[in-house]
Amino acid sequence: xxxxxxxxxxxxxxNFVLSYFLGICPFLGVTGRLKSAFGMGIATTFVMTLTGxxxxxxxxxxxxxxxxPFLQYVAYILVIASLVQVIEMFIRKSNPSLYRALGIYLPLxxxxxxxxxxxxxxxxRDYGFLQSIVYGFGAxxxxxxxMLIMAGIREELDLADVPKPFQGAAITLILAGxxxxxxxxxxxxxxx
Amino acid sequence: MKTSWQLxxxxxxxxxxxxxxxxxLLGMCPTLAxxxxxLQGFSMGMAVVFVMILSGVAISSFRKFIPHQVRIATFTIIxxxxxxxxxxxxxxxxxxMSKALGPYVPLIVVNCIILGRMEAFISKQPxxxxxxxxxxxxxxxxxxxxxxxSIRELLSSxxxxxxxxxxxxxxxxxxxxxxxxxxxxxxxxxxxxxxxxINTFSRKSKVG
Numbered sequence: 394x395x396x397x398x399x400x401x402x403x404x405x406x407x408n409f410v411l412s413y414f415l416g417i418c419p420f421l422g423v424t425g426r427l428k429s430a431f432g433m434g435i436a437t438t439f440v441m442t443l444t445g446x447x448x449x450x451x452x453x454x455x456x457x458x459x460x461x462p463f464l465q466y467v468a469y470i471l472v473i474a475s476l477v478q479v480i481e482m483f484i485r486k487s488n489p490s491l492y493r494a495l496g497i498y499l500p501l502x503x504x505x506x507x508x509x510x511x512x513x514x515x516x517x518r519d520y521g522f523l524q525s526i527v528y529g530f531g532a533x534x535x536x537x538x539x540m541l542i543m544a545g546i547r548e549e550l551d552l553a554d555v556p557k558p559f560q561g562a563a564i565t566l567i568l569a570g571x572x573x574x575x576x577x578x579x580x581x582x583x584x585x
Numbered sequence: 586m587k588t589s590w591q592l593x594x595x596x597x598x599x600x601x602x603x604x605x606x607x608x609x610l611l612g613m614c615p616t617l618a619x620x621x622x623x624l625q626g627f628s629m630g631m632a633v634v635f636v637m638i639l640s641g642v643a644i645s646s647f648r649k650f651i652p653h654q655v656r657i658a659t660f661t662i663i664x665x666x667x668x669x670x671x672x673x674x675x676x677x678x679x680x681x682m683s684k685a686l687g688p689y690v691p692l693i694v695v696n697c698i699i700l701g702r703m704e705a706f707i708s709k710q711p712x713x714x715x716x717x718x719x720x721x722x723x724x725x726x727x728x729x730x731x732x733x734x735s736i737r738e739l740l741s742s743x744x745x746x747x748x749x750x751x752x753x754x755x756x757x758x759x760x761x762x763x764x765x766x767x768x769x770x771x772x773x774x775x776x777x778x779x780x781x782x783i784n785t786f787s788r789k790s791k792v793g
Contacts, residue, residue: 411769412769413618414613414614414615414617414618414769414772415614415692416614417613417614417617418611418613418614418697421610421613463669463673464669465669465691466665466668466669466672466691466694467662467665467666467669470661470662470665470694470695471658471661471662474657474658474661503657503695504695504697504700505695506614506692506695506696508695509691509692509694509695510688510692513688513691513692514688517688556781557784558781558782558784558785559777559780559781559784562610562777562780563777563778563780563781563784564777564781565777566773566774566776566777566780567773567774567777567778567781568777569773569777570769570770570771570772570773570774570777571770571774573768573769573770573773574765574770577768577769577770
Protein backbone atom coordinates (compact mmCIF):
# COMPACT_ATOMS: atom_id res chain seq x y z
CA UNK A 394 0.00 0.00 0.00
CA UNK A 395 1.39 3.37 -0.93
CA UNK A 396 2.87 5.47 1.85
CA UNK A 397 0.45 8.35 1.33
CA UNK A 398 -2.52 6.00 1.57
CA UNK A 399 -1.16 4.50 4.78
CA UNK A 400 -0.72 7.99 6.20
CA UNK A 401 -4.21 9.19 5.32
CA UNK A 402 -5.75 5.94 6.49
CA UNK A 403 -4.04 6.16 9.87
CA UNK A 404 -4.82 9.84 10.32
CA UNK A 405 -8.50 10.20 9.50
CA UNK A 406 -10.06 7.14 7.88
CA UNK A 407 -9.22 4.69 10.65
CA ASN A 408 -8.35 7.17 13.35
CA PHE A 409 -6.76 5.42 16.31
CA VAL A 410 -8.97 7.07 18.91
CA LEU A 411 -12.29 7.25 17.11
CA SER A 412 -12.22 3.98 15.14
CA TYR A 413 -10.02 1.67 17.15
CA PHE A 414 -10.71 3.00 20.66
CA LEU A 415 -7.00 3.30 21.43
CA GLY A 416 -5.53 6.05 23.55
CA ILE A 417 -8.78 6.75 25.41
CA CYS A 418 -7.06 7.31 28.76
CA PRO A 419 -5.07 10.37 27.66
CA PHE A 420 -8.01 11.36 25.49
CA LEU A 421 -10.21 11.64 28.60
CA GLY A 422 -7.52 12.82 30.96
CA VAL A 423 -5.41 15.35 29.09
CA THR A 424 -7.91 17.16 26.89
CA GLY A 425 -8.95 19.71 29.49
CA ARG A 426 -6.59 22.33 28.13
CA LEU A 427 -5.38 22.87 24.56
CA LYS A 428 -1.78 23.30 25.67
CA SER A 429 -1.54 19.98 27.49
CA ALA A 430 -3.38 18.18 24.71
CA PHE A 431 -0.94 19.54 22.16
CA GLY A 432 2.11 18.61 24.25
CA MET A 433 0.84 15.09 24.84
CA GLY A 434 -0.01 14.71 21.16
CA ILE A 435 3.41 15.77 19.93
CA ALA A 436 5.23 13.59 22.44
CA THR A 437 3.05 10.63 21.53
CA THR A 438 3.59 11.18 17.79
CA PHE A 439 7.34 11.21 18.34
CA VAL A 440 7.25 7.96 20.32
CA MET A 441 4.88 6.34 17.83
CA THR A 442 7.06 7.12 14.82
CA LEU A 443 10.12 5.63 16.49
CA THR A 444 8.14 2.66 17.79
CA GLY A 445 6.94 1.80 14.30
CA UNK A 446 10.49 1.52 13.05
CA UNK A 447 12.08 -0.17 16.04
CA UNK A 448 9.39 -2.82 16.51
CA UNK A 449 9.73 -3.74 12.83
CA UNK A 450 13.44 -4.31 13.36
CA UNK A 451 12.86 -6.28 16.57
CA UNK A 452 10.22 -8.51 14.98
CA UNK A 453 11.79 -9.23 11.62
CA UNK A 454 15.46 -9.22 12.50
CA UNK A 455 15.37 -10.69 16.00
CA UNK A 456 12.18 -12.57 16.89
CA UNK A 457 11.68 -14.26 13.55
CA UNK A 458 15.40 -14.95 13.16
CA UNK A 459 15.42 -16.84 16.47
CA UNK A 460 12.09 -18.52 15.84
CA UNK A 461 10.19 -16.92 18.72
CA PRO A 462 7.48 -14.73 17.16
CA PHE A 463 5.15 -15.47 20.08
CA LEU A 464 7.36 -13.34 22.34
CA GLN A 465 5.99 -10.38 20.42
CA TYR A 466 3.99 -8.84 23.27
CA VAL A 467 6.78 -9.06 25.83
CA ALA A 468 9.38 -7.74 23.37
CA TYR A 469 7.24 -4.85 22.12
CA ILE A 470 6.27 -3.58 25.55
CA LEU A 471 9.92 -3.72 26.63
CA VAL A 472 10.90 -1.73 23.54
CA ILE A 473 8.20 0.87 24.21
CA ALA A 474 9.02 1.22 27.90
CA SER A 475 12.73 1.56 27.20
CA LEU A 476 12.12 4.00 24.35
CA VAL A 477 10.03 6.27 26.57
CA GLN A 478 12.65 6.06 29.32
CA VAL A 479 15.48 6.96 26.92
CA ILE A 480 13.49 9.81 25.36
CA GLU A 481 12.69 11.15 28.81
CA MET A 482 16.35 11.14 29.82
CA PHE A 483 17.36 12.72 26.50
CA ILE A 484 14.83 15.54 26.75
CA ARG A 485 15.72 16.15 30.37
CA LYS A 486 19.38 16.67 29.42
CA SER A 487 18.97 18.53 26.13
CA ASN A 488 15.89 20.68 26.63
CA PRO A 489 14.97 21.18 30.32
CA SER A 490 12.17 23.65 29.59
CA LEU A 491 10.47 21.19 27.26
CA TYR A 492 10.92 18.50 29.90
CA ARG A 493 9.21 20.67 32.49
CA ALA A 494 6.43 21.48 30.05
CA LEU A 495 5.70 17.83 29.28
CA GLY A 496 5.94 16.96 32.96
CA ILE A 497 4.19 13.76 33.85
CA TYR A 498 2.86 13.04 30.37
CA LEU A 499 6.04 11.42 29.12
CA PRO A 500 6.04 8.35 31.42
CA LEU A 501 2.28 8.08 30.91
CA UNK A 502 2.84 7.43 27.21
CA UNK A 503 4.12 3.94 28.04
CA UNK A 504 0.66 2.76 29.05
CA UNK A 505 -1.01 4.41 26.09
CA UNK A 506 -2.68 1.49 24.31
CA UNK A 507 -2.24 3.32 21.02
CA UNK A 508 1.51 2.72 20.98
CA UNK A 509 1.32 -1.01 21.53
CA UNK A 510 -1.72 -1.17 19.25
CA UNK A 511 0.23 0.53 16.49
CA UNK A 512 3.08 -1.99 16.78
CA UNK A 513 0.65 -4.93 16.77
CA UNK A 514 -1.32 -3.66 13.77
CA UNK A 515 1.81 -2.96 11.74
CA UNK A 516 3.06 -6.49 12.40
CA UNK A 517 -0.36 -7.98 11.66
CA ARG A 518 -0.59 -6.22 8.31
CA ASP A 519 2.96 -7.16 7.45
CA TYR A 520 4.09 -3.60 6.72
CA GLY A 521 7.64 -2.99 5.56
CA PHE A 522 10.13 -0.88 7.48
CA LEU A 523 9.31 2.47 5.86
CA GLN A 524 5.59 1.67 5.90
CA SER A 525 5.68 0.98 9.64
CA ILE A 526 7.38 4.31 10.31
CA VAL A 527 4.87 6.21 8.18
CA TYR A 528 2.03 4.30 9.85
CA GLY A 529 3.34 5.31 13.27
CA PHE A 530 3.70 8.92 12.20
CA GLY A 531 0.21 8.98 10.70
CA ALA A 532 -1.33 7.39 13.77
CA UNK A 533 0.37 9.95 15.99
CA UNK A 534 -0.78 12.85 13.84
CA UNK A 535 -4.32 11.49 13.86
CA UNK A 536 -4.18 11.10 17.62
CA UNK A 537 -2.91 14.67 18.06
CA UNK A 538 -5.56 15.94 15.67
CA UNK A 539 -8.38 14.41 17.68
CA MET A 540 -6.84 15.49 20.99
CA LEU A 541 -6.72 19.09 19.77
CA ILE A 542 -10.32 19.02 18.55
CA MET A 543 -11.55 17.56 21.83
CA ALA A 544 -9.49 20.00 23.90
CA GLY A 545 -10.86 22.90 21.90
CA ILE A 546 -14.42 21.72 22.47
CA ARG A 547 -13.87 21.12 26.17
CA GLU A 548 -12.39 24.56 26.69
CA GLU A 549 -15.57 26.02 25.21
CA LEU A 550 -17.57 23.60 27.32
CA ASP A 551 -16.25 25.21 30.49
CA LEU A 552 -18.61 28.10 29.79
CA ALA A 553 -21.60 25.85 29.13
CA ASP A 554 -24.13 24.54 31.61
CA VAL A 555 -23.35 20.83 31.77
CA PRO A 556 -25.41 18.90 34.38
CA LYS A 557 -23.28 17.96 37.38
CA PRO A 558 -23.36 14.15 36.93
CA PHE A 559 -22.27 14.50 33.33
CA GLN A 560 -19.31 16.79 33.89
CA GLY A 561 -15.92 15.35 33.12
CA ALA A 562 -15.74 11.92 31.57
CA ALA A 563 -19.41 11.41 30.72
CA ILE A 564 -19.85 14.49 28.53
CA THR A 565 -16.44 13.93 26.95
CA LEU A 566 -17.47 10.44 25.90
CA ILE A 567 -20.74 11.66 24.43
CA LEU A 568 -18.83 14.34 22.52
CA ALA A 569 -16.35 11.72 21.34
CA GLY A 570 -19.29 9.75 20.00
CA UNK A 571 -20.48 12.72 17.96
CA UNK A 572 -16.92 13.29 16.78
CA UNK A 573 -16.65 9.61 15.78
CA UNK A 574 -19.90 10.00 13.87
CA UNK A 575 -18.43 12.94 11.98
CA UNK A 576 -15.20 11.07 11.24
CA UNK A 577 -17.18 8.21 9.74
CA UNK A 578 -17.64 10.54 6.82
CA UNK A 579 -14.02 9.85 5.89
CA UNK A 580 -14.65 6.15 5.47
CA UNK A 581 -15.19 6.32 1.74
CA UNK A 582 -11.82 7.97 1.18
CA UNK A 583 -9.81 4.78 0.89
CA UNK A 584 -11.16 2.27 -1.56
CA UNK A 585 -9.46 -0.81 -0.15
CA MET B 586 -4.69 -7.34 60.53
CA LYS B 587 -6.07 -9.85 58.06
CA THR B 588 -9.61 -10.72 58.94
CA SER B 589 -12.06 -12.46 56.68
CA TRP B 590 -14.23 -9.34 56.80
CA GLN B 591 -11.36 -7.27 55.41
CA LEU B 592 -10.76 -9.83 52.67
CA UNK B 593 -14.47 -9.72 51.86
CA UNK B 594 -14.31 -5.92 51.61
CA UNK B 595 -11.26 -6.14 49.33
CA UNK B 596 -13.23 -8.38 47.02
CA UNK B 597 -16.47 -6.47 47.00
CA UNK B 598 -15.09 -2.95 46.54
CA UNK B 599 -14.04 -3.72 42.97
CA UNK B 600 -17.54 -4.82 42.06
CA UNK B 601 -19.34 -1.52 42.40
CA UNK B 602 -18.12 1.15 44.80
CA UNK B 603 -14.68 1.24 43.19
CA UNK B 604 -15.67 -0.33 39.89
CA UNK B 605 -12.63 0.12 37.62
CA UNK B 606 -14.63 1.25 34.60
CA UNK B 607 -17.46 3.29 36.08
CA UNK B 608 -15.76 4.84 39.11
CA UNK B 609 -11.98 4.67 38.56
CA LEU B 610 -12.33 5.34 34.80
CA LEU B 611 -9.66 2.80 33.93
CA GLY B 612 -9.59 0.26 31.10
CA MET B 613 -11.79 2.29 28.79
CA CYS B 614 -10.16 1.06 25.58
CA PRO B 615 -11.31 -2.58 25.71
CA THR B 616 -14.60 -1.53 27.33
CA LEU B 617 -15.59 0.39 24.23
CA ALA B 618 -13.98 -1.91 21.71
CA UNK B 619 -15.23 -5.41 22.52
CA UNK B 620 -18.71 -4.74 23.85
CA UNK B 621 -20.53 -5.16 20.55
CA UNK B 622 -22.13 -8.25 22.08
CA UNK B 623 -22.60 -9.27 25.70
CA LEU B 624 -20.79 -12.57 25.18
CA GLN B 625 -17.70 -10.79 23.83
CA GLY B 626 -17.73 -8.49 26.83
CA PHE B 627 -17.98 -11.50 29.13
CA SER B 628 -15.08 -13.27 27.39
CA MET B 629 -12.82 -10.25 27.56
CA GLY B 630 -13.74 -9.85 31.22
CA MET B 631 -12.80 -13.45 31.94
CA ALA B 632 -9.48 -13.01 30.15
CA VAL B 633 -8.72 -9.96 32.29
CA VAL B 634 -9.73 -11.79 35.50
CA PHE B 635 -7.35 -14.60 34.54
CA VAL B 636 -4.44 -12.24 33.87
CA MET B 637 -5.14 -10.11 36.95
CA ILE B 638 -5.27 -13.02 39.37
CA LEU B 639 -2.14 -14.73 38.06
CA SER B 640 -0.13 -11.49 37.77
CA GLY B 641 -1.43 -10.29 41.14
CA VAL B 642 -0.46 -13.46 42.96
CA ALA B 643 2.94 -13.56 41.24
CA ILE B 644 3.76 -9.93 41.92
CA SER B 645 2.46 -10.02 45.48
CA SER B 646 4.50 -13.14 46.22
CA PHE B 647 7.70 -11.57 44.93
CA ARG B 648 7.04 -8.03 46.10
CA LYS B 649 9.88 -8.07 48.62
CA PHE B 650 12.40 -9.01 45.91
CA ILE B 651 11.48 -6.50 43.20
CA PRO B 652 13.76 -3.40 43.32
CA HIS B 653 11.82 -0.16 43.49
CA GLN B 654 13.58 1.38 40.47
CA VAL B 655 12.60 -1.34 38.03
CA ARG B 656 9.23 -2.23 39.47
CA ILE B 657 7.10 -0.94 36.59
CA ALA B 658 9.21 -2.78 34.03
CA THR B 659 9.06 -5.97 36.10
CA PHE B 660 5.29 -5.74 36.51
CA THR B 661 4.91 -5.19 32.79
CA ILE B 662 7.01 -8.21 31.84
CA ILE B 663 5.08 -10.45 34.23
CA UNK B 664 1.75 -9.14 32.92
CA UNK B 665 2.89 -9.50 29.29
CA UNK B 666 3.87 -13.12 29.90
CA UNK B 667 0.47 -14.02 31.31
CA UNK B 668 -1.29 -12.14 28.51
CA UNK B 669 0.69 -14.15 25.95
CA UNK B 670 -0.46 -17.36 27.68
CA UNK B 671 -4.05 -16.11 27.76
CA UNK B 672 -4.00 -15.09 24.09
CA UNK B 673 -2.60 -18.41 22.89
CA UNK B 674 -4.98 -20.39 25.12
CA UNK B 675 -7.97 -18.41 23.87
CA UNK B 676 -6.92 -18.86 20.25
CA UNK B 677 -6.59 -22.61 20.79
CA UNK B 678 -9.82 -23.22 22.74
CA UNK B 679 -12.26 -20.64 21.34
CA UNK B 680 -10.96 -19.60 17.91
CA UNK B 681 -14.04 -17.61 16.79
CA MET B 682 -14.06 -15.59 20.02
CA SER B 683 -10.31 -15.05 19.72
CA LYS B 684 -10.86 -13.68 16.22
CA ALA B 685 -13.72 -11.47 17.37
CA LEU B 686 -11.72 -9.99 20.24
CA GLY B 687 -8.76 -9.60 17.87
CA PRO B 688 -5.90 -7.33 18.91
CA TYR B 689 -7.63 -6.28 22.13
CA VAL B 690 -6.48 -9.42 23.96
CA PRO B 691 -2.77 -8.54 23.63
CA LEU B 692 -3.72 -4.97 24.51
CA ILE B 693 -4.59 -6.26 27.99
CA VAL B 694 -0.85 -5.76 28.58
CA VAL B 695 -1.32 -2.00 28.71
CA ASN B 696 -4.71 -2.14 30.38
CA CYS B 697 -4.49 0.59 33.01
CA ILE B 698 -6.55 -1.46 35.48
CA ILE B 699 -3.94 -4.18 35.84
CA LEU B 700 -0.88 -1.95 36.05
CA GLY B 701 -2.78 0.55 38.19
CA ARG B 702 -3.81 -2.02 40.81
CA MET B 703 -0.34 -3.59 40.85
CA GLU B 704 1.21 -0.22 41.54
CA ALA B 705 -1.37 1.10 43.97
CA PHE B 706 -2.28 -1.97 45.98
CA ILE B 707 -1.02 -5.42 45.04
CA SER B 708 2.70 -4.70 45.18
CA LYS B 709 2.30 -3.58 48.77
CA GLN B 710 -0.10 -6.13 50.17
CA PRO B 711 0.12 -9.81 51.14
CA UNK B 712 -1.03 -12.46 48.70
CA UNK B 713 -4.45 -13.08 50.27
CA UNK B 714 -5.55 -9.44 50.04
CA UNK B 715 -4.00 -9.08 46.58
CA UNK B 716 -5.89 -12.11 45.35
CA UNK B 717 -9.18 -10.66 46.58
CA UNK B 718 -8.45 -7.24 45.12
CA UNK B 719 -7.47 -8.73 41.75
CA UNK B 720 -10.56 -10.92 41.68
CA UNK B 721 -12.86 -8.08 42.71
CA UNK B 722 -11.47 -5.62 40.17
CA UNK B 723 -11.54 -8.24 37.44
CA UNK B 724 -15.14 -9.19 38.19
CA UNK B 725 -16.14 -5.52 38.41
CA UNK B 726 -14.60 -4.98 35.00
CA UNK B 727 -16.48 -8.02 33.66
CA UNK B 728 -19.72 -6.67 35.13
CA UNK B 729 -19.19 -3.31 33.41
CA UNK B 730 -18.47 -5.03 30.11
CA UNK B 731 -21.55 -7.23 30.38
CA UNK B 732 -23.79 -4.24 31.13
CA UNK B 733 -22.44 -2.20 28.24
CA UNK B 734 -22.37 -5.21 25.93
CA SER B 735 -25.95 -6.16 26.75
CA ILE B 736 -27.23 -2.65 26.06
CA ARG B 737 -25.40 -2.43 22.75
CA GLU B 738 -26.37 -5.92 21.65
CA LEU B 739 -30.00 -5.43 22.63
CA LEU B 740 -30.35 -2.19 20.72
CA SER B 741 -28.38 -3.31 17.68
CA SER B 742 -29.94 -6.72 17.15
CA UNK B 743 -32.66 -7.26 19.73
CA UNK B 744 -30.78 -10.12 21.39
CA UNK B 745 -28.77 -10.45 24.60
CA UNK B 746 -26.19 -13.25 24.83
CA UNK B 747 -27.73 -14.59 21.67
CA UNK B 748 -31.23 -14.87 23.10
CA UNK B 749 -33.65 -12.89 20.97
CA UNK B 750 -35.71 -10.59 23.20
CA UNK B 751 -37.09 -8.07 20.77
CA UNK B 752 -38.41 -9.34 17.46
CA UNK B 753 -36.81 -7.48 14.60
CA UNK B 754 -38.71 -6.23 11.60
CA UNK B 755 -36.81 -8.71 9.46
CA UNK B 756 -38.38 -11.49 11.52
CA UNK B 757 -41.83 -9.95 11.29
CA UNK B 758 -41.74 -7.93 14.52
CA UNK B 759 -41.74 -4.24 15.31
CA UNK B 760 -38.16 -3.53 16.38
CA UNK B 761 -35.89 -1.68 14.00
CA UNK B 762 -32.27 -2.38 15.04
CA UNK B 763 -30.08 0.62 15.84
CA UNK B 764 -27.03 -0.04 13.69
CA UNK B 765 -25.18 2.83 15.32
CA UNK B 766 -24.80 0.71 18.45
CA UNK B 767 -22.31 -1.59 16.78
CA UNK B 768 -20.28 1.32 15.47
CA UNK B 769 -17.81 3.47 17.45
CA UNK B 770 -20.17 6.44 17.97
CA UNK B 771 -22.71 4.16 19.62
CA UNK B 772 -20.09 2.82 22.00
CA UNK B 773 -18.92 6.26 23.07
CA UNK B 774 -22.39 7.70 23.52
CA UNK B 775 -23.72 4.67 25.42
CA UNK B 776 -20.82 4.66 27.86
CA UNK B 777 -21.09 8.43 28.32
CA UNK B 778 -24.81 8.28 29.11
CA UNK B 779 -24.28 5.26 31.36
CA UNK B 780 -21.58 7.12 33.30
CA UNK B 781 -23.86 10.14 33.64
CA UNK B 782 -26.72 7.99 34.96
CA ILE B 783 -24.46 6.19 37.43
CA ASN B 784 -23.04 9.49 38.64
CA THR B 785 -26.55 10.80 39.17
CA PHE B 786 -27.45 7.91 41.44
CA SER B 787 -24.24 7.88 43.44
CA ARG B 788 -24.54 11.62 44.01
CA LYS B 789 -28.06 11.11 45.27
CA SER B 790 -26.96 8.44 47.73
CA LYS B 791 -24.19 10.71 49.02
CA VAL B 792 -26.57 13.60 49.63
CA GLY B 793 -29.56 11.55 50.84
